[in-house]
Amino acid sequence: MTKPVSHPAKPRLTTSAMIASIASEGQRTQAAPFGTALVELAKTRPDIIGMTADLGKYTDLHLFGQAYPDRYYQMGMAEQLLFGAASGLAAEGFVPFATTYAVFATRRAYDFIHQTIAEEDRNVKIVCALPGLTSGYGPSHQAAEDLALMRAMPNMTVIDPCDACEITQVVPAMAAHQGPVYMRLLRGQVPLVLDEYNYTFELGKAKMIRGGRDVLFISTGLMTMRALEAAKQLESDKIDAAVLHVPTIKPLDVETILKEARKTGRMVVVAENHTIVGGLGEAVARHMMLDGVAARFRHIGLPDEFLAAGALPTLHDRYGISTQSLVDQIKAWQA
Amino acid sequence: MTNLKGHNRDLAERAYRVRRNAVLMGEVQGQGYIAQALDIADVLAVAYFHAMTYRPEDPEWEGRDRFLLSNGHYAIALYAALIEAGIIPADELESYGSDESRLPMSGMAAYTPGMEMSGGSLGVGLSIAVGMALGLKRKKSSSRVYILFSDGELDEGAVWEALMSAAHYKLDNLIAIVDVNNQQADGPSTQVMAFEPLVQKLEAFGWFTQRIDGNDLDAVVGAFDAAKDHAEAKPRIIIADTLMGKGVPFLEAREKNHFIRVDPHEWQLALAALEEGRQS
Numbered sequence: 001m002t003k004p005v006s007h008p009a010k011p012r013l014t015t016s017a018m019i020a021s022i023a024s025e026g027q028r029t030q031a032a033p034f035g036t037a038l039v040e041l042a043k044t045r046p047d048i049i050g051m052t053a054d055l056g057k058y059t060d061l062h063l064f065g066q067a068y069p070d071r072y073y074q075m076g077m078a079e080q081l082l083f084g085a086a087s088g089l090a091a092e093g094f095v096p097f098a099t100t101y102a103v104f105a106t107r108r109a110y111d112f113i114h115q116t117i118a119e120e121d122r123n124v125k126i127v128c129a130l131p132g133l134t135s136g137y138g139p140s141h142q143a144a145e146d147l148a149l150m151r152a153m154p155n156m157t158v159i160d161p162c163d164a165c166e167i168t169q170v171v172p173a174m175a176a177h178q179g180p181v182y183m184r185l186l187r188g189q190v191p192l193v194l195d196e197y198n199y200t201f202e203l204g205k206a207k208m209i210r211g212g213r214d215v216l217f218i219s220t221g222l223m224t225m226r227a228l229e230a231a232k233q234l235e236s237d238k239i240d241a242a243v244l245h246v247p248t249i250k251p252l253d254v255e256t257i258l259k260e261a262r263k264t265g266r267m268v269v270v271a272e273n274h275t276i277v278g279g280l281g282e283a284v285a286r287h288m289m290l291d292g293v294a295a296r297f298r299h300i301g302l303p304d305e306f307l308a309a310g311a312l313p314t315l316h317d318r319y320g321i322s323t324q325s326l327v328d329q330i331k332a333w334q335a
Numbered sequence: 336m337t338n339l340k341g342h343n344r345d346l347a348e349r350a351y352r353v354r355r356n357a358v359l360m361g362e363v364q365g366q367g368y369i370a371q372a373l374d375i376a377d378v379l380a381v382a383y384f385h386a387m388t389y390r391p392e393d394p395e396w397e398g399r400d401r402f403l404l405s406n407g408h409y410a411i412a413l414y415a416a417l418i419e420a421g422i423i424p425a426d427e428l429e430s431y432g433s434d435e436s437r438l439p440m441s442g443m444a445a446y447t448p449g450m451e452m453s454g455g456s457l458g459v460g461l462s463i464a465v466g467m468a469l470g471l472k473r474k475k476s477s478s479r480v481y482i483l484f485s486d487g488e489l490d491e492g493a494v495w496e497a498l499m500s501a502a503h504y505k506l507d508n509l510i511a512i513v514d515v516n517n518q519q520a521d522g523p524s525t526q527v528m529a530f531e532p533l534v535q536k537l538e539a540f541g542w543f544t545q546r547i548d549g550n551d552l553d554a555v556v557g558a559f560d561a562a563k564d565h566a567e568a569k570p571r572i573i574i575a576d577t578l579m580g581k582g583v584p585f586l587e588a589r590e591k592n593h594f595i596r597v598d599p600h601e602w603q604l605a606l607a608a609l610e611e612g613r614q615s
Binding site: 049073075076078080081083084085086087088089090091092093094096111112115116119120121 | 471473503
């Protein structure tokens with residue numbers, strides 16, 4: 001499933017930038033959708049505050065800090081403090097949007113989020129850049145397991161948006177939701193895809209983006225963008241692929257997922273930018289088993305190993321989550 | 336105790352009743368962190384019956400001072416104070432640590448009126464306190480945040496993150512109390528991990544720092560007053576050196592343990608010892 005895809009003619013890419021863009025060449029993008037949406041929302045929501053652990057610029061929260069300097073708290077490079085203090089501010093009636101990288105929130109500060117935010121059901125919005133494999137910097141910055149960790153936490157809502165169009169809509173939705181939320185953040189120049197599909201985000205809802213008779217992609221986050229690109233390419237191979245986008249990992253829209261998975265004759269392919277352990281794939285498989293849905297099932301995700309450093313396109317090819325490797329895998333499975 | 340000033344004699348009676356409540360709860364379970372409850376009773380008496388503003392009938396009243404218990408295993412002591420303060424009905428005392436009780440062994444916010452945070456995972460409280468103090472300042476509230484934590488929690492790195500940030504944000508509405516009873520799970524705190532010289536460290540971190548005998552009511556009252564009245568825009572901390580088992584001589588003398596052994600017949604002896612101390 002994760003066999004390297006060789007492109008011998010390609011020059012060797014050497015960037016291992018920490019915050020490389022995930023946009024492909026020539027793709028439409030929008031700058032800083034999270035920061036922009038939060039600044040807009042905060043005009044009418046004086047209870048919203050911004051907090052970060054020395055990563056304001058790298059989570060697009062600096063825009064909020066520039067717009068509302070008196071509502072912006074720099075907590076230093078101290079993630080445990082960040083989330084504990086966010087809990088305290090939420091206890092006093094504020095709605096903190098607390099940002100850092102996904103690895104530092106979910107791995108370093110897990111107990112603080114668990115005990116001071118989730119257990120006390122505090123209204124804190126946790127927004128984390130570099131989710132899954134979106135950094136070429138190596139395991140220190142690659143949050144391959146963040147969804148597994150966060151969905152295991154009671155009270156926590158977990159969202160993995162696909163693109164800038166979705167992030168813009170998620171921000172007001174997560175603010176309107178009472179309770180803790182974890183959102184995976186794409187930052188900087190973020191691909192713009194779902195606007196072409198007239199997409200509307202609804203918290204807790206999976207959405208059919210594209211119909212198809214042969215394959216059903218059930219995908220989340222940026223993998224929905226890749227699944228849509230793969231589906232287009234597969235048309236020329238006479239493979240008709242549907243894409244069900246599942247931005248809310250928890251609570252999971254089991255009803256829609258099962259309704260689509262039950263339709264006969266389609267291979268179900270879950271695609272996620274996440275380790276194969278404990279993410280969307282295992283969640284979907286569990287519900288299919290419980291419901292007796294016997295469709296052919298495949299799972300595209302990151303291997304259960306420490307991932308390499310390198311250029312993101314190289315890594316996405318190597319670990320099987322690039323558009324081309326999706327196409328190759330589907331063709332092999334459909335052969 | 337006869338040397339105490341008038342008001343502080345009343346506080347001595349409050350402290351006696353807090354200790355008594357704690358011993359009664361310990362007897363219900365046949366166990367409990369009773370030695371810690373006895374050491375911190377004087378601090379809690381001063382906090383709840385001298386320093387803090389609150390409404391017993393409305394524990395979530397917006398104008399209240401917040402009291403955070405970071406060391407959740409001291410819940411037995413805080414319940415004892417909350418009962419004495421009229422926030423928890425006295426008849427709930429016998430439910431301590433039982434199924435369906437609002438008084439679990441480790442303090443949790445959702446269970447108990449007057450419990451502002453879920454403790455138990457040691458070292459998290461001071462970060463929450465920083466956030467609450469920031470929030471109160473945002474609201475231009477005159478309420479204060481009090482937080483009790485233990486010397487063992489000084490081992491936790493996040494405590495120092497929070498100490499640094501409280502000074503950075505000049506949180507003069509934050510009053511921390513660290514209970515130095517020099518005992519944690521694996522032994523004497525200073526041997527588990529050397530944290531002295533604590534006054535110098537906390538002063539260097541930018542806190543208005545006082546160190547007192549936490550079982551000397553006059554000193555505790557003076558420290559709370561000074562912490563409230565201090566003019567500098569700094570967070571305030573009171574290092575309270577305390578004696579585990581304070582007020583029950585045979586527990587004071589017992590070999591020190593984090594979880595002190597009390598035999599079934601000794602609970603009544605402990606109550607008698609407290610009563611004897613009250614008369615003297």
